[in-house]
Amino acid sequence: MQSSQKLALALTLVLIWCLTQSLVESRRWRKSVQLNLHRETNHTKILSSFHNQKLRLKEKLSPTSTDVAISSMSVSQTSVAKDNLFNSHNTEYYVTAGFGTPKSQPVTLLVDTASSNLLVYSSDFVKQSCLNHDGYSSSESQTYQANGSPFQIQFASQDVLTGILSTDTFTLGDLVIKNQTFAEINSAPRVLCERSNFDGVMGLAFSQIAVSGVKTPLDNILEQGLIDEPIFSLYVNRNASDASNGGVLLLGGSDPTLYRGCLTYVPVSKVGFWQITVGQVEIGSKKLCSNCQAIFDMGTSLIIVPCPALKIINEKLGIKETDRKDGAYIIDCNKVSRLPKIVFNIGWKDFTLNPSDYILNYSGTCVSGFSSLSDCNGTQTNDDGEDLNNIWVFGDVFFGAVFTLFDFGLKLVGIAPKV
Numbered sequence: 001m002q003s004s005q006k007l008a009l010a011l012t013l014v015l016i017w018c019l020t021q022s023l024v025e026s027r028r029w030r031k032s033v034q035l036n037l038h039r040e041t042n043h044t045k046i047l048s049s050f051h052n053q054k055l056r057l058k059e060k061l062s063p064t065s066t067d068v069a070i071s072s073m074s075v076s077q078t079s080v081a082k083d084n085l086f087n088s089h090n091t092e093y094y095v096t097a098g099f100g101t102p103k104s105q106p107v108t109l110l111v112d113t114a115s116s117n118l119l120v121y122s123s124d125f126v127k128q129s130c131l132n133h134d135g136y137s138s139s140e141s142q143t144y145q146a147n148g149s150p151f152q153i154q155f156a157s158q159d160v161l162t163g164i165l166s167t168d169t170f171t172l173g174d175l176v177i178k179n180q181t182f183a184e185i186n187s188a189p190r191v192l193c194e195r196s197n198f199d200g201v202m203g204l205a206f207s208q209i210a211v212s213g214v215k216t217p218l219d220n221i222l223e224q225g226l227i228d229e230p231i232f233s234l235y236v237n238r239n240a241s242d243a244s245n246g247g248v249l250l251l252g253g254s255d256p257t258l259y260r261g262c263l264t265y266v267p268v269s270k271v272g273f274w275q276i277t278v279g280q281v282e283i284g285s286k287k288l289c290s291n292c293q294a295i296f297d298m299g300t301s302l303i304i305v306p307c308p309a310l311k312i313i314n315e316k317l318g319i320k321e322t323d324r325k326d327g328a329y330i331i332d333c334n335k336v337s338r339l340p341k342i343v344f345n346i347g348w349k350d351f352t353l354n355p356s357d358y359i360l361n362y363s364g365t366c367v368s369g370f371s372s373l374s375d376c377n378g379t380q381t382n383d384d385g386e387d388l389n390n391i392w393v394f395g396d397v398f399f400g401a402v403f404t405l406f407d408f409g410l411k412l413v414g415i416a417p418k419v
Contacts, residue, residue, distance in 0.1 A: 033173060033174065033175060033226075033227065033250065033251040033252055033253075034173075034248050034249075034250055034251075034255075035095050035172070035173055035248060035249035035250070035251065036095075036245070036246070036247070036248055036249075037087055037093040037094070037095065037111075037236065037237065037246030037247040037248060037249060038087055038093065038094055038095070038096075038108075038246045087236075087237060087238075087245070087246025087247065091301035091360070091396055092110060092196070092197070092198070092301065092396075093110075093111060093236060093246050093247065093298065093396065094108050094109060094110045094111060094197065094198045094246075095108070095109055095111055095172070095202070095249065096108055096109075097109050097170065097171060097172045097173075097202070098170070098171040098172075099120060099136045099141065099168050099169070099170055099171070099182075100136065100137075100138075100140060100141030100142075100143060100144065100168050100169060101141055101142050101143045101168075101169050102142060103140070104169075104171045105134070105136055105137065105140065105141070106134060107120055107121075107134045107135070107136065107199040107200055108134065108197060108198045108199050108200075109198055109199065109200045109201060109202040110196070110198040110200070110201045110202070110299060111201075111202050111204060111249060111298060111299075112201055112202065112203050112204065112205070112297070112298060112299035113203075113204045113205060113234075113274055113296050113297055113298045113299070113406070114203075114205055114273055114274070114295060114296070114297035114298070114299055114300070114393075115201065115203035115205055115209070115299065116203040116204075116205045116206060116207055116208075116209050116210035116211075116214075116216045117153075117182070117183055117201070117203045117210055117211050117214055117216070118170065118180065118181075118182035118183070118200070118201070118202055118203065118214075118216075118217050119153070119161070119163075119182065119183045119185055119200045119201045120135065120136045120182060120183070120184065120185065120199060120200035121133055121134070121135040121136070121184075121185050121188070121199050121200060122135050122136055122137075122163065122184045122185060122186045123135035123136060123137035124137075124186065125185060125186045125187065125188070126199075129187075129188075129190070129193070130188065130193040131193075132193075133193060133199050134199045135199060136166075136168075136184060138166060138168070138184070141168050141169070143168050143169045143178075144166065144167070144168045145166070145167040145168065145179070146166065146167075147164065147165040147166055147167055147181060148164050148165070148166075149164060149165040149212065150162070150163075150164060150165075151163045151164055151165050151183040151184075151185075151211065151212065153183075153211065160187070160189075161183075161185050161187065161188045161189075162185070162186065162187045163183050163184045163185040163186045163187065164183070164184050164186070165181055165182070165183060165184070165212065165214065166181070166182060166183075166184045167179055167180065167181045167182075168180065168182075170182065170217065170220075172202075172217070172221075172251075175221060175226045175251070176226075177217060177220050177221055177224060177226065178220075178224065179220070180215075180217060180220055181214045181215060182214075183211075183214075185200070201299075202217060203216065203217075204216075204217075204218060204232065204298075204406070205272065205273055205274060206271050206272050206273070206274075206408060207219055208271055208272045209272040209273065218230075218232070218408060221251065221252075226251075226252075227251050227252025227253075228252055228253075229252055229253065229409070230407065230408045230409030230410075231252065231253065231254070231405060231406060231407045231408070231409070232249065232250060232251050232252070232405075232406050232408075233248075233249070233250040233253065233254040233255065233403065233404065233405045233406070234247070234248075234249055234250075234298065234399060234403070234404045234406075235247045235248045235250075235255070235258045235259075235403050235418060236298075236396065236399040236400050236418075238357075238400040254403075254405045254414075257419070258403050258418060258419055259402075259403035259416035259417060259418050259419060260416060260417045260418070260419055261416055261417065262416065263403075263405055263414035263415065263416045264346060264347040264348075264349045264414065264415050264416065265347065265407075265412045265413070265414045266346055266347040266412065266413055266415070267411060267412055268411040268412065268413065269293060270293070271411060273295045273296075273297075274295060274296040274297075274406055274413055275293060275294065275295045275296075275391075276293075276294055276296075276346070276413055277291055277292070277293060277294075278291070278292050278293070278294045278344060278345065278346055278392065279291065279345040279346060279347075279348065280343075280344075280345040281309070281342070281343070281344050281345070281392070282342070282343045282345075283312065283313055283316050283340055283341075283342045283343075284316060284340045284341075286312055286316065288305070288309040288312060288313070289306070289309060289392070292306075292390070292391075292392055293390070293391050293392065294391065294392035294393065294394055295391060295392070295393050295394065296394050296398075296399075296404065296406075296413065297393050297394065297395055298395070298396060298399055299395075300393055300395035300396070301395050301396050301397070302328065302368075302369050302370060302371045302395050302396075302397055303358070303369055303370050303371075303392070303393065303394060303395055303397045303398050304370075304371055304372065304373050304391075304392065304393035304395065305370055305371075305372060305392055305393075306372070306390050306391075306392070307372050307374075309392075310370060310371070310372045313342075313368075313370050314329065314368075314370075316339075316340055317329075317331060317335075317339055317340075317368060318331070318332075318335060319331055319368060327371060328367045328368065328371055329367065329368040329370070329371065330365065330366065330367060330368075331359065331366045331367070331368055332366065333359075333361060333364060333365075333366040336355045336356070336359050336361075336366060337355065338355075339355035339359070340355075341353065341354055341355070342358060346415060347415070351401070351402060351415065351417065353369075353397075353398070353401050357369070357397070357400060357401040358370065358397055360397070369397035370397075373391075373393070401417070401418065402415050402416065402417060402418055403415070403416050403417070403418040403419075
């Protein structure tokens with residue numbers, strides 16, 4: 001067989017496989033539950049929050065940490081109802097949900113793919129210290145079950161979230177999850193109340209990193225038969241002009257109308273976080289890493305990169321250290337169209353971020369979508385001796401360019417360019 005015939009056969013087989021996969025994904029979509037994402041609209045608040053977000057991330061990656069950052073979304077049965085997901089100015093995405101019965105107490109939750117617990121402010125804490133937020137009141141619910149175990153999360157280097165564990169009915173769109181244990185927060189940093197729109201966090205990572213061994217919302221949703229398959233998908237909308245149209249969270253399926261081509265699947269390299277091995281990252285012709293580890297973290301706004309890679313990226317973008325402000329790097333908006341593309345090779349397939357994907361424009365102030373975990377002095381390691389400064393973290397900037405499927409049964413991540 002000639003080489004041209006072999007190539008044609010290979011392409012035909014790939015096409016057949018892709019079409020078969022699309023049919024499977026279409027069936028998953030019809031059975032899935034769709035949640036709409038929402039986002040922040042206050043530019044000033046977002047620009048001042050980047051530094052605090054990196055502190056949250058630093059504690060999250062630490063083995064003693066249980067911090068959660070969430071993108072909030074709301075849920076709906078495909079054939080029944082639909083709630084909107086909110087986009088917090090392309091840097092925080094959240095969902096509406098509810099606790100208790102017979103009347104569900106509405107809250108806004110930040111959805112986080114790098115933590116596993118469900119957290120919500122208590123109503124007493126909101127009244128006393130966190131005004132303009134909603135909270136949960138156990139006395140108003142007929143299905144509340146007392147637990148009372150203490151709960152603590154290291155939120156930043158000197159900030160801690162504390163509370164107690166409680167159990168109640170948790171409503172996510174049209175899904176009613178019974179006997180869900182969650183953290184009822186009664187103490188949190190003031191800056192969190194001032195700079196965020198969410199009232200809690202919904203973690204979507206693996207149960208292995210759940211604080212206190214609490215069963216995750218995902219595990220309960222699957223165990224109670226509310227979804228057919230152990231998967232969820234994310235489509236993030238980067239249209240900053242419409243905060244109520246932040247994208248969708250699909251529980252139990254995916255939607256092939258939201259991405260191009262086939263999903264590329266890669267195995268989770270370390271169960272706990274949604275962590276994978278990335279074959280290579282390049283900016284222009286300059287290689288940034290090979291066989292590097294990356295974590296999908298929708299609770300982080302930017303793409304967090306190792307210090308050596310950040311130095312190269314900033315040089316290519318013409319960014320100097322004096323351009324750093326509140327943990328992020330400012331860049332001249334007039335230069336954006338001339339900036340290079342950045343290519344991520346994942347599962348032997350290239351995924352390209354254009355300048356419009358990785359530069360955030362806040363009313364004429366342009367911010368680079370790349371930053372580092374620390375000030376690049378010294379190292380931070382976990383219990384396995386792994387240098388946390390060497391891990392890439394794919395935050396909302398990365399999510400904004402792709403459609404992502406998470407399979408917590410087979411422990412796979414599927415990625416495709418979004419439409």
